[in-house]
Amino acid sequence: xxxxxxxxxxxxxxxxxxxxxxxxxxxxxxxxxxxxxxxxxxxxxxxxxxxxxxxxxxxxxxxxxxxxxxxxxxxxxxxxxxxxxxxxxxxxxxxxxxxxxxxxxxxxxxxxxxxxxxxxxxxxxxxxxxxxxxxxxxxxxxxxxxxxxxxxxxxxxxxxxxxxxxxxxxxxxxxxxxxxxxxxxxxxxxxxxxxxxxxxxxxxxxxxxxxxxxxxxxxxxxxxxxxxxxxxxxxxxxxxxxxxxxxxxxxxxxxxxxxxxxxxxxxxxxxxxxxxxxxxxxxxxxxxxxxxxxxxxxxx
Numbered sequence: 379x380x381x382x383x384x385x386x387x388x389x390x391x392x393x394x395x396x397x398x399x400x401x402x403x404x405x406x407x408x409x410x411x412x413x414x415x416x417x418x419x420x421x422x423x424x425x426x427x428x429x430x431x432x433x434x435x436x437x438x439x440x441x442x443x444x445x446x447x448x449x450x451x452x453x454x455x456x457x458x459x460x461x462x463x464x465x466x467x468x469x470x471x472x473x474x475x476x477x478x479x480x481x482x483x484x485x486x487x488x489x490x491x492x493x494x495x496x497x498x499x500x501x502x503x504x505x506x507x508x509x510x511x512x513x514x515x516x517x518x519x520x521x522x523x524x525x526x527x528x529x530x531x532x533x534x535x536x537x538x539x540x541x542x543x544x545x546x547x548x549x550x551x552x553x554x555x556x557x558x559x560x561x562x563x564x565x566x567x568x569x570x571x572x573x574x575x576x577x578x579x580x581x582x583x584x585x586x587x588x589x590x591x592x593x594x595x596x597x598x599x600x601x602x603x604x605x606x607x608x609x610x611x612x613x614x615x616x617x618x619x620x621x622x623x624x625x626x627x628x629x630x631x632x633x634x635x636x637x638x639x640x641x642x643x644x645x646x647x648x649x650x651x652x653x654x655x656x657x658x659x660x661x662x663x664x665x666x667x668x669x670x671x672x673x674x675x676x677x678x
Contacts, residue, residue, distance in 0.1 A: 422469025447609025
């Protein structure tokens with residue numbers, strides 16, 4: 379069975395979609411399409427190099443999403459944010475077997491700093507009721523009367539919902555600024571002095587701030603960020619260990635493997651193989667779809 383990405387990646391129970399052809403106002407917002415999907419079955423998508431940004435917010439049921447190097451639960455009120463071009467993965471939970479979510483797909487050059495504020499992909503809590511209502515309302519209006527005044531109101535609500543949906547967690551602003559810069563350039567040769575300079579604090583003060591807020595030193599947190607990103611690349615791409623090592627800031631595959639093994643207890647090759655074994659144990663098969671992986675998990 380060959381799936382087409384825009385036609386759904388799961389056994390769709392119900393689905394409402396509005397794209398830029400049906401509502402040109404979406405294009406002005408940098409949005410490719412919006413929708414609400416109620417899905418069952420056991421399909422998933424892994425995209426190594428997506429040509430768009432995406433946000434999903436769970437209304438009911440549960441999905442599993444790749445964030446911080448592992449599959450995590452995305453239950454009611456959870457938002458999963460996937461910046462353009464960043465590998466990501468999501469699926470219906472095999473335990474709950476149903477997922478109802480609202481979503482927005484963005485053009486790759488869309489400017490939404492309030493949404494794409496992390497290098498991502500990332501999972502957070504969010505009040506998704508307004509986006510759910512806005513997407514549903516726009517779909518109903520476009521399908522029925524398609525009144526430009528009313529579609530404009532619904533598009534305004536979508537934009538307002540996105541601004542307020544994923545509110546930043548209160549945190550030390552100097553650290554937030556610094557880690558955003560580090561996350562955007564993990565392959566950089568970050569020294570503690572350079573990080574302290576970005577945060578505009580002294581080296582020792584940076585150490586105290588990180589210990590207070592994260593329970594570790596700046597260098598330890600940098601290492602963890604790099605290795606979590608490496609986990610995602612091992613899970614979601616077929617890149618070699620050398621390429622991954624360079625992408626997350628290690629000079630060679632050996633030093634990367636050594637750091638990875640120390641942190642997670644298994645070398646990168648074992649970690650990647652373990653993911654394949656787990657997929658195989660669940661009856662997973664793969665089919666390449668224009669840069670995406672469509673995954674079907676057979677029920678037994």
